[in-house]
Amino acid sequence: MSDLTIRPGREFFTARTVSDALAGFRPTRRTTIESVPLAAALHRVPAADVLAPEALPGFPRSTVDGYAVRAADTYGASEGLPTYLDLAGAVRMGAAPTVTVPPGGCVAVPTGAVLPEGADAVVMVEYTAATMPGSIEVTRPVAPGAGLVRADEDVASGATLITAGRPLRSAELGLLAAAGVGAVDVHARPRVAIISTGDEVVPSATPVLAAGQVRDATASALAGLVTEAGGEPVVVGIVPDDRVALERVLRDALGSASIGADLVVVSAGSSVGARDETAGAVAALGTIWCHGLALKPGKPTLLAECGGVPLIGLPGNPLSALVVFRLVGAPLVWRLGGCAAPPPEPTTRARLSRDLASAAGRVDIVQVRVRGEVAEPLFGPSALLSVLTRADGYVVVPEPATGLDADSEVEVVLYR
Incomplete structure (x- = not known):
């Protein structure tokens, strides 16, 4: 971890590349270990290798x-x-x-x-x-x-049945059952505290909005992404744009036994500006690894560690926040839960329907709709969640590129 620290009341914007963030921001925290029956073990991450107690199938x-x-x-x-x-x-x-x-x-x-x-x-x-x-x-x-x-052609006695750090799939559950293993030691699901900030943000159940208010849509979407990454979301609630209040809630999330956060995610308030209180509150509690990613959308992202607990400060716009969490937050949730490498996302190959402009030195994430073998880029302000709901996946324009030409073959990362 870097020793860069942001002092309260002083603005820094130390942008890192996405690849630097994925490779360099690697907190050592891991969740505790618990034993679960096979019926509850799907997608859980084994804490240790499991060896075959006997050969399989056991007879020719x-x-x-x-x-x-x-x-x-x-x-x-x-x-x-x-x-x-x-x-x-x-x-x-x-x-x-x-x-x-x-x-x-x-x-x-x-x-x-x-x-x-x-x-x-x-x-x-x-x-x-x-x-x-x-x-x-x-x-x-x-x-x-x-x-x-042969008697040991499937698995030899003493051989590795399943490997630690790899989420269990249905096939592994079947192999464990065939070997007579009824329970497995796995990492507990990482508990992810989700904190929303903003004077304008109100609970999603608010029936009628006053002028200038917005319902908290990002927290619900983040909770879904946390669950997909094997974590357990804990929606803490909404904090106004007040540094003292945010610091108090952060202290509670980091130290409360009832929350027990393995990761804290702060939605909104991470953009550099007069009302940005997140960086100051986080700096008072720990060390900021970076404030800014060379990424579009999602540049104003904050990565930090507070008392051994990693923290992610996300951009205020929902689309940007979800893009960042999918790229950086989800792999972190998997890692906290003992996963050696996040499971690969499904992909497909397609041709771009139009040119994509970009700027060298940053990663561009472009939402696309896939129709047959054609990927159609979708554009819109980063405050609009409908861009994501219409997308089948996204295309990554890499850091060195200045854009992609129409009819270029691209890899589309598909949403599950």
């Missing part, structure tokens, strides 16, 4: 319906010159075999059944025929290992 089993054979007995078989094997019996699902495969013989097996002793392959039923009682005709040879899985 057939992967097809057919006949367990000694592979060498099928060599040379063809439709014109089939091989004939004696049927020694059958294996029932869910039961141990009571018969072995002798030389020149075979045993009927369904998919998933235990492979009987003596067999080293399974011939699919499609390549066999029952021509006479007690005998099977084989019309295609098989190699050893065909049509079966």
